Amino acid sequence: MLVYTLKRLLAGVITVWFIATATFFAMHSVPGDPLMNDKAVTEEIRANLERKYGLDRPLHEQYFVFMGNMLKGDFGISFTQQNRQVNDIIRDHFPVSATLGVLAITFAALGGILWGALTAIYRNRLPDIIIMFLVILGISVPSFVFAALGQLALVNLNSLLGYSLLPVAGWGTIWHMLVPSLVLGLGTMALLTRLMRSSMLEVVNEDYIKTARAKGLSPMRIFFRHQLRNAILPVITVLGPQIAAITTGGFVVELVFAIPGLGRYFVQAVQQLDYTVIMGTTVFYGAFLVLMVILVDILYGFIDPRVRIES
């Protein structure tokens, strides 16, 4: 297990290096540079600024300087926001995105498992049909439409009640987080519900369920101990990639609900070609996602003993 974990971590470090390199060269191949805006008024000022930010050096030299700093955990200072450390930007705004993402994935996982189990119990009956219809809707409707409709619903709800039950936009209290994270989690919830349903239906025909039934266990015990626990496994496998989808998918929800997350800074930074912020956010996100996938895989090993034996 330890060897497996170390191997995965090493591969993860190489992946992060690849992400950093790809980002660096993709970013520098964009025509123009961060000094294009009205900062560099004259040639002299431009030359000074280039020297200050190290843009006058050859590209490969910039690359090594950047990589060296990155290893020390320093992403440099932003080009567009005066004297603001990229690390500070990440420290200030990533927790917001992460909270949103964690809440969303919690909603999605709990909802997906619950609804999936329900549909399997009521297979081909009314609850199943209704939930599966909603699931298809959840998979087919883009998250920004859910976000917009969610906001619309909040506005109408608040105006109907005459007071502000839940805030329509912004960030701060748990009440601000409720609707955006629900909206963000909907698509994943739909996906997990589908997966959970088919997994439950597969497990039901397994021999060990028959055995459990034959030895006279109560239906509740069979359901929770044998069926549910085994059916959850495939859901956990897709959780890793889904965390990735949710954290980056958070952009739109952050945009619509005016949440000060990291996504907005990335979009802004790309538009202004703020090299250091682009690098910082991408590498940080990339490392975060790689770590999440590894964590989920290791977690899977703990839950499913078969994986441990194979590795």
Next chain:
Amino acid sequence: MKAPPTLSAEDFEPAQHDIHVEQISRPSLSYWEDAWRRLKQNRRALISLYIIVALAAFTLIGPLLWRVDPSLQDLNQISQPPSMPKEATLVAPYKRWSGVTINDFPAYPDDYLDLIPAPIGLRPAMPPTTQAVRLVWDPVKGAGGYNVYRNTRRPETINDLGLPLGGTMAGNEVSFQDRLNLEQRTYYYSVISTDGYDESSTYTTIEVTPLLAMTRQDAISRGLIPEDSPLDIGDTLQIEFHPLGTDYLGRDMLARLMEGARVSLFIGICAPVLFVIFGILYGGFSGYFGGRLDQLLMRFADFVVALPFLLFMILFKIAFGIGPGESGILPMLIALVLLGWPATARLVRGQVLQIREQGYIQAARLLGAGNGYLVMRHIIPNTMGVILVTLTFAVPSAIFTEAFLSFIGMGVAPPTPSWGSMCNEGVKTMLSHPHELIFPAAFISITVLAFNLLGDGLTEALDSRMRSRE
């Protein structure tokens, strides 16, 4: 005890020996024929297929039937809701109206009344049009003038009369003309008598729905009728018809949805086709040759998978750049292909590794088949089912990605419409004109839904395990 059955000699005759115990009762079907047969049995998949065909027709044939310029702006018709065909009445150019003054009625009240009654007999002086609404009423005793208000809903109290339009300053001036921004909708005009200074506390209201009016000159300049049209004053003419309404610049939504469909479906179908082809080549090559090369190639694919997808979509899209006047479709296509291929490559590699070990491959090799022949004749056709399913599921995700990027303003550049960028514009006016968001969002959802259901159907139809289950 049961009585033994009576037996006759016939029972001991030898049974008829049927030679044709097994015979082929149904025509032999190839893999694809069989898959198609099972797909046709799946009602949801079949309906999805019809929807996709309808969408294709909407995209390709639609613009030929609905010949409205999607980029034509009409600032007179901003954010119109969906409507039926509208007609306008040709009217003469505007002429001044001197109003109605009743000479044998006192202009100023002789005596002071506690409560001046509301005017009675409020009526339009001539058929109301959007050119002008002219109101007249009967004078009331004690009035030294009248104030006129207009509202778009029926007033409930005197504080709810709406926009104060103006009024008259004499008790015998009993008419008013409204030319303020008239639209074809129902207005509620209220008139209050005054003693010359202060308003009375009673009012009278009428409901007026002006006809859409247009002068001949306007109609010609907007291209609705030719210069030598025989239409005369009082005749009706068809004005621009927007079955799905207009957007915030007065552009026709239907035409824009068709144009947007071209962009969205082009990206949504081309990108998956391209990256699936690349994935097949990459994965097939890697899986077929195996060994160290395979390890290396697959490790690279793993790296690409690990890239944060949306961040890199944005970055690549910007990196390929769009010049002025370009739509940004091509950069998005390239970015999608660059980031989309590893999933297919992995899948095809796995399939190839599996198929490579099958007996029929060895048999073919024994018969002297070359590498190229094996790949083209045996390996690729056998992976086709899985690839088709991947392709079907890749389409909705590409459409989502395009919509998502266009929605955050990183997609196709305006004025090129795409469903995503139309949603982006629609969200801004969501509260007042929801149709601008709902239509493009519905198109995205229906398309994605259709491809997802078709993918489900294909998975079932092409899965050989399902085949034996019947």
